[in-house]
Each structure stands twice: as structure tokens, then as C-alpha cells.
Amino acid sequence: MIHLNDPRHRLLETATPLQRLNRLEARTGRAGLYLKRDDQMDMALGGNKLRSLEFWLGAAFAEGADMLLVAGGAMSNLCRLTAAVAAMVGLDCVVFHNAPADAASRDRAFLNRLFGAELRFLGPVGEDERGAAMRRAAQELKAAGRRPYLVGDAVVGALGYVLAAEELWNQTHAAGLALRHVFLAGSMGPTEAGFIFGNALLGNPFAVHLVSVEYEEAELVARTQLIYDGLARHTGFAVPAFATLGVTCHMDWLGAGYGEPTAEAERAILTLARTEGILLEHTYTAKTFAAFLALSTQGALPAGEAAAMIHTGGLAALFSQFDLFRSLGPGGQDPASCAAFP
Ligand SMILES: Cc1ncc(COP(=O)(O)O)c(C=O)c1O
Incomplete structure (x- = not known):
């Protein structure tokens, strides 16, 4: 069990669901597809930042903010x-x-x-x-x-995802599931670095895939590694060097840049909504899901190896992204659900 010394103010009482995507599996013929539902949290539409806020709040209370x-x-x-x-x-x-x-x-x-x-x-x-x-x-x-507390320290915020890696490991273990690949949005780094650090503490059971939604590869790696190294100093835990961990960055789903819609992201949103009734938004999760689906169904990952994407939430943004949908937005033609499927 990973034991962190930092003060933590619990906001999440239970593990978020690890959901098997049965209909998607049936439609793609690819077994072993999962979503870790960090969009399913009790508070304010949920999302990855709630895990970080447990530790930011812990620090704020410890300082008497x-x-x-x-x-x-x-x-x-x-x-x-x-x-x-x-x-x-x-x-x-x-x-x-x-x-x-x-x-x-x-x-x-x-x-x-x-x-x-x-x-x-x-x-x-x-x-x-x-x-x-x-x-x-x-x-x-x-x-x-x-007595103000400034929310946002990347290393403290990353602690939430150190524990998320352990939570996912415990879930797979309890279910007898040999989950191999884990996909995450690659952005400013705390979520990614925390998960990678937790995975390293567990002996690196998961192959971590970062799908860039913001930066070029060198910057994504540099940001993530900086926080990873910061976690090692902060916690005092000995972990392997970041470069030895085999983290893969995927750059082909970024499109024109952060927040810029892509056809693949739009198709990913329609596909998941229409096969599983689950929502994604354009900026983070749709691009990540597009990569997760393409790589796991088109032969890039061995067919026998189960793969999961961490759904980091952010769904409030979807309600302001109507104009980004070329097919459903103003003047768009609704595609038939089959046409929306890859
Ligand atoms: C929904 C969602 N997913 C992923 C991320 C990326 O997390 P990080 O900033 O830790 O890289 C964010 C960041 O704001 C987010 O809001």
C-alpha cells in the first residue's frame, strides 16, 4: 500500500468505477476495453482535479488557510x-x-x-x-x-494520481483482470506524473500512454518528468529514472493545438455517446479516447492485452462546445449512428 505523509482532506469516499465497454467491444471485435470513470464523482460534475484538491485542501487546512x-x-x-x-x-x-x-x-x-x-x-x-x-x-x-492558500502546486496536486494508480491496480487485482495499457490525456502534467509515479511505486504494472492534447512531445515529457522528479524529492520514495519507465507519447491526435477541434475527436465523442451513452468533451477526453480506440483496435496494441482510458471528466465544457461539432453544430447534418462509427 502506498502511504503518503501529506495531509489529505477526503472528498472521494469510494473508488471510481472501472467500466468495461461491452458494446464497444462487440462492435469493434476487440476484447478488453475499459474506462476508468473519473468523470463519475459526487461533486460538481467530477473530474481529475478533485483528486488533486484532496491534497491541496489538506495543505490549505494544515497552513490554517x-x-x-x-x-x-x-x-x-x-x-x-x-x-x-x-x-x-x-x-x-x-x-x-x-x-x-x-x-x-x-x-x-x-x-x-x-x-x-x-x-x-x-x-x-x-x-x-x-x-x-x-x-x-x-x-x-x-x-x-x-490567510489565502494558492491552489495549483503541481507536485502536491499530483499526489492524487499517485493514489489513483494504486486504486486502479487494486480494482484490476480484485477483478482478476490483467490490465496492461492505460491511456491518459497529456497536458500540463500533474495527473500524468502522479499516475506514472504511482505506477512506478507499484513496480510499473501498466504501460502508460500519454495522448498529447496541448504540447509538443519534448515539452510534454519535460513537464511530466519535472513533476515526477519533484514527487520523488517530496515523498522521499526511491523510484526508477523517468526515462527508463517506457512511457509512450502519442502526438497524432493533437490536431492544430490545445482546444482546437479535430474530426477524430468529434467522431470519438459520437462513437462513445452512441455505443455506451457516455460523454466526452473536445479539449481533453475526446482526443485521448480517439487515440485509445484507434491504437487498441487497429493492431498497435496486442489483441490479448486489456487497455483502459482514464476519463478525466471536464464535461461542463461540453455545453459550450456545440459550435465545434461540424456534423451536429449550426447547419450540420446529423450523421446516422452507423456513419459516426469508425
Ligand atoms: C478534464 C481534464 N482532463 C485532463 C486534464 C489534464 O490534466 P493535467 O493538467 O494534470 O495534465 C485537465 C486539466 O485541466 C482536465 O481538465
């Missing part, structure tokens, strides 16, 4: 879940959005307002400037007697 500060885009899953968790535990929450202070941004940040967070719109600034604005505000708040 009386409010949470968080920064992100107007549709950020991190901001939504932080606002929800702050409401749940009775802390104030200030959200810094790098978006213009207009009606469209306020609409996109609707759920954060619903959870009672204070929103500050910084205009269309970059990530560095956004972080600097949050740190400046934290100093001002401290000077005024408040």
Missing part, C-alpha cells in the same frame, strides 16, 4: 471544482480568470459564480501574468489579515 485562490480560463475545470470544494468546506474562494470582463466570460464562468466564488477578470493575459496577479492579490489579502 481561510480562503482559496485559484487561476484559470473562464471554463477551467480546476476553477470550477475549487469553487465547489470551497463552498463545501466553508472557505472563501477567489478565482482569477485570464479572460475579458465581459458578459461572455461571465457566462462561461457561470458555475463558479453559482458556487459563490468571487471572480476577477484579468483580461486576455498569459499564464505567467495570471499567476503573478494571483500572487500579488495574495500579498494584499495577507496584509489585510486574510
